[in-house]
Amino acid sequence: MRCLIVEDNEMAREGLKFFLADHAEIEVAVNGREAVTQFQLALSQQKPFDLVLLDIIMPEMDGQQALKLIRFAEQHDQAPDRKKAVIIMTTALNSPENMEEALWEGDCTDYLVKPIVRADLMAMLRRYGLI
């Protein structure tokens, strides 16, 4: 499984990396813009990501905007039969409006509220057949 961790906080980023180290080949991005670039690059190199852990509040480009661009990139991909990536939003903003916007407008797969509990993350990955 290929995973892209998008998180501006270094410690949180390293923690997630540690959680998933045994299950995935991991790449990291520190903001939305980097994430979109890396996602497009991976698509063009035929090495798409299966999982994206996407933080919402980030400088330069936030998670919601990045989500829309990532989905847009998937739609315009040369291989239309390719499975869409599982995108899990990670957020400190536990408000229904944020989640609703992310789920219905941005078309994310699911979301996790910080602090992230490893067991919850693993259960979610199992549910989506990633581990």
Next chain:
Amino acid sequence: MVKKSSNWKLHPDAALMVAVIALLLALAAATVAAAPAQPVTERARMTPSTHALSEEYRDHRETIWIVACALLLQSAAIMLLMRSAKSRRQADRLLRESEERFRMLAENSQTGIYIVDQMETIRYVNRTIVEIFGYSQEEMIGMSFGSLICQEHLPCVVENFKNRLAGLPASSHYELRGRHRNGSQIDIEMFEAVSRTSGVPSIIGTVLDISARKRNERNTQQQQVDLEEMNHTLEQRIADEVESSREKDRLMMQQSRFAAMGEMIGNIAHQWRQPLNMLGIVIQQMQMEQEKGQLTPEVMEERVGKGMELLLYLSRTIDDFRNFFRPGIEPRPFSLAKAVDKTVNFFEPSCSGHGIKVTVEGKCSLMYTGHVNEFSQALLNILNNARDALLEKGFREPRILVSLHDKGCRGVVTVRDNAGGIAPEVIDKIFDPYFTTKEEGKGTGVGLYMAKTIIERHMQGSIYVKNYQDGAEFTIIV
């Protein structure tokens, strides 16, 4: 008015003398009885002395009759009619004519005129009285005078009436309530006098309808009472208004505090969520490392150190927030520059996550004596406003620049953003209470109003806003 007969050429001195006699009689009657509406008609037989006659009459030296009538009118004007007569017969005719003329005058007078006999029976009324009381002239003649007077005033009027006829002192001028034919009460003013025409004493009087005047008087009196009452309560009402205004300010201050607290709680949640997340990761990492046999004493020490560092950070954060909101009791000197730094430190985390760059530049040496928390709150409200404008409009490279400098003995803080500025049509209203351009539910319209209240009223400073380049610029001077 002196009128000369066309046939008789009376010497002006003689005519004047007769006129004066009649006038004096009228005045005497008016003074004694205080009844100015009473006409006095007198005949005077006189032989003009030589000096009173003109050359033309000096040779005749005959007796002439002068008929003079004087009427003191309501307005203190005097009507005087005078004729001279050659004989008693002519004088009688002239007298009849004169009486007829006076009857016509009485009939057409705007003042009500009446004559009442000794039995209190009405003997004469003019047309105006008929209009005042609503009866016909025929109905009134023979009526008891008392039936025109309201019950409460009747005894006094009757007593005066009797006294006057008996030659005893009595009031001749009344203001009282009369009774209209339809039963309603009317305000009237009366003058009375005794007349002894033909030897029979009777009362001659005038009546004025003063209902309108009384109504006006009552209205004026009521207005006076109201005015006095208003003056009396004015001070209290001003005090109430001032208190109510203060209460409103307190309420708004409280609302603003709540709004700021809500904002701060959001900031705390944001500031805590990350370290909490990291703390959670550290703890879970330790568990994983233990499972994998990687939890060496060194790793353990590193993880515990990291965990404790995060815990202390959380503890410090909560202390800082608590101090920030603790209301200051006594004004204390504080450094404006430090207050700005502290406020920006609180504010900055709510921006960094959104990529908004917040910078502070410049120096200020002002030590201000006041409540530092209030100043911080005012500045925070302005900063929040700038951040919300940037988030709402989604500008590229959003930034907020806070700069400070000394200006004489005062300190100046400016907050500048690049959110496109404030629309000219609303820029004058942004400090108004409850004015907001934010979406419903997002803005209360309290923040900038409170900032202005704190800076201008509590700190005797000034605050204003203008558009500058690509954004708005707020300036605080304290």
